[in-house]
Amino acid sequence: MTDCIFCKIxxxxxxxxxxxxTEDYVAFRDINPKADTHVLVVPKxxxxxxNELDDEIILGKLLGGVKRVAAELGLKSYKTVINTGKDAGQxxxxxxxxxxxxxxxxx
Ligand code: AMP
Ligand code: ZN
Numbered sequence: 001m002t003d004c005i006f007c008k009i010x011x012x013x014x015x016x017x018x019x020x021x022t023e024d025y026v027a028f029r030d031i032n033p034k035a036d037t038h039v040l041v042v043p044k045x046x047x048x049x050x051n052e053l054d055d056e057i058i059l060g061k062l063l064g065g066v067k068r069v070a071a072e073l074g075l076k077s078y079k080t081v082i083n084t085g086k087d088a089g090q091x092x093x094x095x096x097x098x099x100x101x102x103x104x105x106x107x
Contacts, residue, residue: 036102
């Protein structure tokens, strides 16, 4: 998707620092953090949301990415969130998992 901001970030277009990168996903800090630490784990392949995901293997990999972010940043306690659909608060229509830790304000 050429006009998708997360496709661009995941493709390295903005030289965003990645906390973790594999061939399948990247993890980077949320631009508008809702906790002391707020990271997004984002597949490199575009899916509008969890509803469009047709590859369950990638789900396991993304959760593995959450664990890797936690290990990398030394997070012992954290919350993971996936917003699916506008009414649930999804704003960016490229599947992503929020990782939140410390003074969580909610997403
Ligand atoms: P959601 O509401 O679940 O779709 O979450 C989208 C998240 O993406 C929000 O927390 C935004 O702050 C974050 N976001 C939007 N644009 C960017 C960006 N360019 N870089 C990093 N995070 C972003
Ligand atoms: Zn995308």
